[in-house]
Amino acid sequence: MTATSPARAGHRSAEEIGRTPAGPRSLPELGRTRDVPLPDVRATTLDNGLRILAARRAGAPMAEVALRIPAAAPGATGDPAYTAGMELLAETMPAGTASRDRVGIDDELAAVGAELGVGVDPEWLQVGASSLSDGLPRTLAVLADLLTAATYPDAEVLRERDRLGERIAVARSQPRTVAREALQRKRFGDHPIASEMPTAEAVAQIGPDRVRALHADAVVPGGARLTIVGDLDPDAAIETVAGHLGGWTGGHAARELSAPPAVEPGDLELVHRPGSVQSQLRLTAQGLSREDPRYTAFQIANLVFGGYFSSRWMENVREDKGYTYGAHSGQEFVPGGAVLSVDTDVASDVTAAALLETRYELGRMVAVPPTEQEVESARRYAIGSLLISLDSQSALASTLSALDAVGLGVDWLRERPERLEEVTVDEVAAAAAELFAPARFTGVVVGDADVVGPRLRALGGVS
The missing domain is CATH 3.30.830.10 (Metalloenzyme, LuxS/M16 peptidase-like)
Structure with a gap:
């Protein structure tokens, strides 16, 4: 029907449908939502301490991987050098391994429609990856290589150090960053949870050897958890993870962040x-x-x-x-x-x-x-x-x-x-x-x- 053609017999407009002789129709009450349609989750813990969770959600032919490693700073107070080193580690972990350089890693991930990113906060080192479901084994192979054999090439670390220092300097000039740091100090004092962003000066003091030492110390399986959700068989996914990461070792369990002090009321x-x-x-x-x-x-x-x-x-x-x-x-x-x-x-x-x-x-x-x-x-x-x-x-x-x-x-x-x-x-x-x-x-x-x-x-x- 065009804008100028007569209405079809029996056709009612949206406005007519929404009204009665007595006035507008009342909206029906919302029904109760009693549960969320969620998949079952399979879980197991490998001998090296890595916990694996897997769930099948078949809405798209994709698989999502979320790895969380406890990565608290040693000691009871914040350590600016540790915070700076972990930030640089997160930036440069994907830069290469003993068998893959950065270009090779990017090409291998791209071949299976995958992306991988690394982030860090005072509590966790986190690695997230997304790929086509049938590309999950290759994605996990790259992830395992990064976790066990990342090399942190000198040139890559130094280049990223300069970039990170510049970004931090800009971020620290922003009022919301100033407010966040002041709030964290007010809440938690010198507890490590308050050390969310290093200074550019602290980052400038971190060299490649320090980053490699941090990897050996912090990137360990004991206490880490890897979660996979996607169009996959959970049991097969767990077996694939075990095949790639069962040999991942560490000299100690990952350091978990201690509970910060309770917030004290006051001015x-x-x-x-x-x-x-x-x-x-x-x-x-x-x-x-x-x-x-x-x-x-x-x-x-x-x-x-x-x-x-x-x-x-x-x-x-x-x-x-x-x-x-x-x-x-x-x-x-x-x-x-x-x-x-x-x-x-x-x-x-x-x-x-x-x-x-x-x-x-x-x-x-x-x-x-x-x-x-x-x-x-x-x-x-x-x-x-x-x-x-x-x-x-x-x-x-x-x-x-x-x-x-x-x-x-x-x-x-x-x-x-x-x-x-x-x-x-x-x-x-x-x-x-x-x-x-x-x-x-x-x-x-x-x-x-x-x-x-x-x-x-x-x-x-x-x-």
């Missing part, structure tokens, strides 16, 4: 950033681990406060006051638990006002508990976002690996929607009153102290 710290036209507000409090019986109620309470676009805090500081483009609250999981983060960026002239409104919304979570409508909206969002977050093979592989590291399996994910459906308004209100009380928080404000300092100090609770 916010004002961090001076001269000439800044914006301020970064970063509040934090102790969070909850996934195993805590209050976790589900806390998740909903967090969404109500600031965990998604329709949250109370976002409505206040963005939609009503116009202080910011975005405000967000959420958890970061750390060994032994989690921390709650509340962050937003605002113009210098409204820094004190934004902090006042943030404290007000935290207090309102205690004094004015989440309503049934707020809880239901957050519940639907939590269930929907969970389903979306697990839609891809790579996301599922990463999630399964992270859960396995804390002793949780795929059943925890399967049962998650039902737990979200069953949590009550009263339970959410109790979690909100306990965990969002303003007195539980500390944090930092990064900005020009000469501009924002007087009003912040007048508010109190800022030092």
